[in-house]
Amino acid sequence: MSLTVVGSMAYDAIETPFGKTDWIVGGAATYIAYAASNFVRPINNVSIVGYDFAQEELDELKKRGVNLEGVEIVKDKKSFFWSGRYHMDMNSRDTLVTDLNVFLDFNPIIPESYQGSEFLMLGNILPSLQINVVNQMKQRPKLIAMDTMNFWMDNALDDLKKLITMVDVLMVNDSEARQLSGEYSIVKAARAIMKKGPRFLIIKKGEHGALLFHDDQVFVAPALPLEDVFDPTGAGDTFAGGFMGHLANTRDISFENMKTAVIVGSAMASFCVEKFGPSRLKEITRADIDARIRQFVDLVNFDIKLV
Amino acid sequence: MSLTVVGSMAYDAIETPFGKTDWIVGGAATYIAYAASNFVRPINNVSIVGYDFAQEELDELKKRGVNLEGVEIVKDKKSFFWSGRYHMDMNSRDTLVTDLNVFLDFNPIIPESYQGSEFLMLGNILPSLQINVVNQMKQRPKLIAMDTMNFWMDNALDDLKKLITMVDVLMVNDSEARQLSGEYSIVKAARAIMKKGPRFLIIKKGEHGALLFHDDQVFVAPALPLEDVFDPTGAGDTFAGGFMGHLANTRDISFENMKTAVIVGSAMASFCVEKFGPSRLKEITRADIDARIRQFVDLVNFDIKLV
Numbered sequence: 140m141s142l143t144v145v146g147s148m149a150y151d152a153i154e155t156p157f158g159k160t161d162w163i164v165g166g167a168a169t170y171i172a173y174a175a176s177n178f179v180r181p182i183n184n185v186s187i188v189g190y191d192f193a194q195e196e197l198d199e200l201k202k203r204g205v206n207l208e209g210v211e212i213v214k215d216k217k218s219f220f221w222s223g224r225y226h227m228d229m230n231s232r233d234t235l236v237t238d239l240n241v242f243l244d245f246n247p248i249i250p251e252s253y254q255g256s257e258f259l260m261l262g263n264i265l266p267s268l269q270i271n272v273v274n275q276m277k278q279r280p281k282l283i284a285m286d287t288m289n290f291w292m293d294n295a296l297d298d299l300k301k302l303i304t305m306v307d308v309l310m311v312n313d314s315e316a317r318q319l320s321g322e323y324s325i326v327k328a329a330r331a332i333m334k335k336g337p338r339f340l341i342i343k344k345g346e347h348g349a350l351l352f353h354d355d356q357v358f359v360a361p362a363l364p365l366e367d368v369f370d371p372t373g374a375g376d377t378f379a380g381g382f383m384g385h386l387a388n389t390r391d392i393s394f395e396n397m398k399t400a401v402i403v404g405s406a407m408a409s410f411c412v413e414k415f416g417p418s419r420l421k422e423i424t425r426a427d428i429d430a431r432i433r434q435f436v437d438l439v440n441f442d443i444k445l446v
Numbered sequence: 447m448s449l450t451v452v453g454s455m456a457y458d459a460i461e462t463p464f465g466k467t468d469w470i471v472g473g474a475a476t477y478i479a480y481a482a483s484n485f486v487r488p489i490n491n492v493s494i495v496g497y498d499f500a501q502e503e504l505d506e507l508k509k510r511g512v513n514l515e516g517v518e519i520v521k522d523k524k525s526f527f528w529s530g531r532y533h534m535d536m537n538s539r540d541t542l543v544t545d546l547n548v549f550l551d552f553n554p555i556i557p558e559s560y561q562g563s564e565f566l567m568l569g570n571i572l573p574s575l576q577i578n579v580v581n582q583m584k585q586r587p588k589l590i591a592m593d594t595m596n597f598w599m600d601n602a603l604d605d606l607k608k609l610i611t612m613v614d615v616l617m618v619n620d621s622e623a624r625q626l627s628g629e630y631s632i633v634k635a636a637r638a639i640m641k642k643g644p645r646f647l648i649i650k651k652g653e654h655g656a657l658l659f660h661d662d663q664v665f666v667a668p669a670l671p672l673e674d675v676f677d678p679t680g681a682g683d684t685f686a687g688g689f690m691g692h693l694a695n696t697r698d699i700s701f702e703n704m705k706t707a708v709i710v711g712s713a714m715a716s717f718c719v720e721k722f723g724p725s726r727l728k729e730i731t732r733a734d735i736d737a738r739i740r741q742f743v744d745l746v747n748f749d750i751k752l753v
Contacts (some may be wrong), residue, residue, distance in 0.1 A: 227630055323534055325653075326673045346632075347654035350671060359668035359745050364657060366633045398748040432750060438666050439746040441705040443739060 142387040146262020148186040149219035163416035167262030170373035173420040174380025179387040180204030189218040258387040261285040266298035284308035303336035363409040381407030449694040450490040453569020456526035470723035474569030477680035480727040481687025486694040487511030490560040496525040565694040568592040573605035591615035610643035670716040688714030
């Protein structure tokens with residue numbers, strides 16, 4: 140029972156209508172690990188950081204059962220750094236700075252101790268590297284999920300097309316689903332994408348929730364209506380962490396259980412956006428999470444007694 | 447057990463990416479009546495039409511239990527006519543023609559036979575006329591719901607503000623909720639609007655579903671993911687018709703039952719968009735509706751058994 144996570148560990152500078160922070164830990168693998176560690180341990184992270192990555196941040200992850208053997212620390216380079224500014228609608232953002240730094244050299248190697256991991260989450264990185272990771276797994280994981288982005292659809296489409304035949308779950312947002320499929324209708328886009336590979340497709344719609352597709356089945360999870368989305372950075376990765384954490388914990392990859400996993404992911408994402416970076420994820424307890432999941436039950440539950 | 451509906455009965459010319467129609471019956475009170483008549487009868491319509499309004503359309507409504515005593519037929523003027531073109535995303539549309547015709551003279555009069563109606567749905571018309579209607583009801587209905595639009599927020603805000611203190615349920619879309627409240631956050635907007643009057647607020651988000659607010663409670667209903675939204679005209683009114691039809695049928699205006707009513711409204715709207723105008727609403731049977739509502743159960747139902 141373990142989850143292997145491949146992706147960035149980084150620093151971000153974030154500006155939102157509610158405030159700004161100049162230097163906060165981030166990166167897909169960081170958010171995924173924080174979210175998933177509430178449900179399953181160990182989390183086996185594979186990433187690369189520079190000399191500037193704070194030891195306290197690594198210690199904090201370790202304390203939560205995150206295995207860092209697969210995280211390379213480069214002594215003479217800085218960590219991946221991203222800076223962005225969100226607009227009022229929080230769905231659009233301007234990237235101000237992208238300093239890849241150590242990430243230019245990222246060549247993920249799966250340590251021997253990670254082999255046999257039943258669940259594999261491929262965070263958003265160059266598709267050829269995601270392919271390499273899958274190929275390094277001596278035993279095919281029970282479930283492989285991946286994230287990607289429009290940038291790779293523009294610049295590495297052939298690798299991406301190959302990769303999606305190798306995974307079970309693809310997570311993209313609605314505009315990425317449209318781009319990848321060439322279909323405007325989300326339902327048609329989902330069908331077209333599943334034909335090309337992944338048996339399960341999750342389409343993330345931010346404040347409008349998420350859709351889970353499998354064969355002819357669909358499940359819709361709402362986003363929790365929040366007074367303020369303080370900082371959406373990492374919400375998608377946090378969703379992925381909650382989703383994979385629940386599946387790895389229960390080891391049940393049925394559509395029924397994936398629905399619950401989507402709700403768990405949505406609940407975790409709803410915490411993520413409440414404070415800058417992963418700050419809120421560091422605070423919450425299992426009781427907070429359970430209460431939040433019960434809120435989702437109330438949010439969508441209705442009585443079908445009709446006359 | 448009856449529902450009184452005030453609003454337009456009109457003709458539309460509609461162009462969507464899937465086709466066009468030059469002349470099809472429309473208007474809020476038409477859609478509301480078609481949807482609601484599946485659940486409660488009679489529907490007491492109050493509207494105004496011209497000499498060109500087809501007798502077959504009136505007969506079709508009568509056949510469904512729609513009382514037309516309150517529908518004035520003007521012998522020397524044409525019916526309200528609207529023409530619009532939808533874009534690919536179906537959320538935005540260009541109005542090509544708005545010929546108010548008879549609607550310029552609309553001064554809704556509640557016939558004596560409609561008095562005592564327990565449920566009142568005020569379709570989107572000039573707020574001062576909506577106020578007049580409420581004032582004409584000798585006995586305050588058990589539940590009054592209203593629709594409105596941004597145009598009246600720009601041009602008749604004082605009347606609108608007065609009106610919302612007189613109703614129980616306000617239905618608006620997300621951008622209208624933001625405009626009316628001056629709050630960007632939907633949750634804050636809902637709270638601000640409910641402070642100004644309506645105990646219940648429904649925020650419609652088209653393909654992203656609808657939110658029901660009451661006190662500190664929230665319910666989220668998804669839209670049914672459809673392969674194609676063929677023509678969204680009337681979807682909001684059809685939602686209102688299903689919502690009010692279910693409430694008038696069950697005579698239960700608890701928050702719990704309103705949740706079900708929102709699902710019924712969403713199910714009816716999902717039919718409406720499948721064909722031009724109200725064509726699909728004219729075809730469907732009660733069995734179709736029940737099956738569609740069961741689809742909504744599958745769409746949002748999940749197992750909360752966690753470990």
